[in-house]
Amino acid sequence: MDAISIDRQPANFRAWAPGKAKGGAKMSSYKWVSASHAQQQVVHHEGHRRRFLKWLSASPLLASPGLAAWAAELPSKYPDPIIWAPFNPNDLITNPKDAINVFDFEPVARKNVPPAHFGYMASGIDDEVTLRANREGYLKFQIRPRRLNDVSKVDMSVELFGVKHATPIIIAPTGGNRFFHNEGELAVARAAKAGQHMYTLSTSGTKSIEELTAAYGGPIWYQLYASPSWDVARAIVKRVEAAGCPVLEVTVDRLGGRNQETLFRLRKEDTRDCKTCHEPGAVGRARRRPMYDGIDLSAMKAMDSNNMTWDFIKRLRDTTKMKIVIKGILTHEDAKLCVENGVDGLIVSNHGGRGEDSGRSTIDALPEIVEAVGGRIPVLMDGGIRRGTDIIKALALGAKAVCIGRPYLWGLGAFGQPGVERVLELMRLELYGAMQQTGVKNLRELTAAHVRRA
Numbered sequence: 001m002d003a004i005s006i007d008r009q010p011a012n013f014r015a016w017a018p019g020k021a022k023g024g025a026k027m028s029s030y031k032w033v034s035a036s037h038a039q040q041q042v043v044h045h046e047g048h049r050r051r052f053l054k055w056l057s058a059s060p061l062l063a064s065p066g067l068a069a070w071a072a073e074l075p076s077k078y079p080d081p082i083i084w085a086p087f088n089p090n091d092l093i094t095n096p097k098d099a100i101n102v103f104d105f106e107p108v109a110r111k112n113v114p115p116a117h118f119g120y121m122a123s124g125i126d127d128e129v130t131l132r133a134n135r136e137g138y139l140k141f142q143i144r145p146r147r148l149n150d151v152s153k154v155d156m157s158v159e160l161f162g163v164k165h166a167t168p169i170i171i172a173p174t175g176g177n178r179f180f181h182n183e184g185e186l187a188v189a190r191a192a193k194a195g196q197h198m199y200t201l202s203t204s205g206t207k208s209i210e211e212l213t214a215a216y217g218g219p220i221w222y223q224l225y226a227s228p229s230w231d232v233a234r235a236i237v238k239r240v241e242a243a244g245c246p247v248l249e250v251t252v253d254r255l256g257g258r259n260q261e262t263l264f265r266l267r268k269e270d271t272r273d274c275k276t277c278h279e280p281g282a283v284g285r286a287r288r289r290p291m292y293d294g295i296d297l298s299a300m301k302a303m304d305s306n307n308m309t310w311d312f313i314k315r316l317r318d319t320t321k322m323k324i325v326i327k328g329i330l331t332h333e334d335a336k337l338c339v340e341n342g343v344d345g346l347i348v349s350n351h352g353g354r355g356e357d358s359g360r361s362t363i364d365a366l367p368e369i370v371e372a373v374g375g376r377i378p379v380l381m382d383g384g385i386r387r388g389t390d391i392i393k394a395l396a397l398g399a400k401a402v403c404i405g406r407p408y409l410w411g412l413g414a415f416g417q418p419g420v421e422r423v424l425e426l427m428r429l430e431l432y433g434a435m436q437q438t439g440v441k442n443l444r445e446l447t448a449a450h451v452r453r454a
């Protein structure tokens with residue numbers, strides 16, 4: 001694969017070459033106990049499911065003529081780009097340096113991580129059309145590469161909120177990282193530091209802002225679930241600011257109940273007693289999150305806030321000097337309101353397909369938002385970013401940076417910190433190669449003319 005062929009990269013990329021990653025952390029392994037169990041684990045993903053059926057029909061585990069016939073009827077071309085991901089559960093990478101792309105980590109994480117925890121991360125909502133749309137959305141755009149621009153050296157750096165970052169790839173906030181590996185968020189923050197990525201801690205994280213700032217070795221960003229209570233939100237904001245956090249991402253897209261079908265199905269497969277770790281209800285969940293330590297939770301009804309209005313943002317503005325970034329914007333109307341209400345940035349996000357199952361990808365929503373904002377505040381984006389070319393498309397369409405979530409959790413669940421390091425390394429290597437192939441030597445050169453709607 002040329003894009004990540006190490007010996008064709010400039011000298012500064014050699015530090016990221018395979019073989020530099022440290023050995024994988026020891027973790028207990030969840031076995032593929034039965035065909036039905038395996039089938040449940042992958043049924044959420046159409047591409048996986050089809051490949052699974054093909055494998056299954058050829059497997060001595062279940063020699064079913066019916067399944068074989070079904071698999072044979074499948075079309076030869078699949079709409080889902082992750083059809084190229086590894087599938088055979090007997091042929092998994094055993095060392096992060098063997099990964100060819102970020103998808104290589106997913107089945108290893110699926111094997112290592114308890115089913116309910118894997119399901120929590122993997123799940124979308126209802127039919128998971130948004131989850132799939134986030135990936136497939138990148139196919140709606142094509143790159144228009146330019147030639148004869150010297151790209152022998154590429155600079156991936158970007159300035160965000162007055163600070164220069166080595167890459168536009170940012171660690172998105174994700175909850176409960178200790179569900180996937182004992183070191184949890186600490187492993188991710190250390191890997192982010194090693195690869196020079198900004199790290200964002202989630203309110204739902206299993207480590208505190210102080211621990212993470214120390215592990216990262218400098219200020220990190222923070223994502224706020226405000227809860228319906230101003231007092232709870234204010235206490236968290238004050239603590240985060242005191243820890244030196246420069247950027248506060250306010251999540252505005254978790255409002256209602258949600259049918260996380262993959263999670264609920266995989267939870268049934270989990271033989272452990274969830275009650276030994278998980279107390280029911282929002283307060284029970286919050287008690288296991290260190291960012292709520294010392295806060296009076298007696299009046300807290302939920303971790304998310306479905307009573308939030310622009311008044312909350314004004315109040316926040318008067319409370320903190322941190323940059324305020326609204327996370328979860330999907331329309332030009334709300335993007336315009338972000339600017340009018342004086343926020344410092346916004347993130348185009350559908351919560352990784354975990355909010356409403358709208359069917360609309362973030363890359364599809366990005367152009368109308370960029371147009372409405374008109375360059376007045378930075379627009380960031382997340383959702384389905386797995387490839388360097390996905391990043392090229394997002395940045396060419398006007399995003400200043402992209403945030404990635406599930407891929408680093410796959411790396412974490414598969415191998416701990418070395419897995420996360422390799423996932424991030426692959427993302428950087430692919431972006432580097434994709435910038436060269438697109439014909440841009442820095443991100444300022446990337447413009448809307450480098451993409452077209454397919």
Ligand code: GLV
Nearest residue numbers: 174175204351354
């Ligand atoms: C957390 O952000 C979740 O979607 O569960």
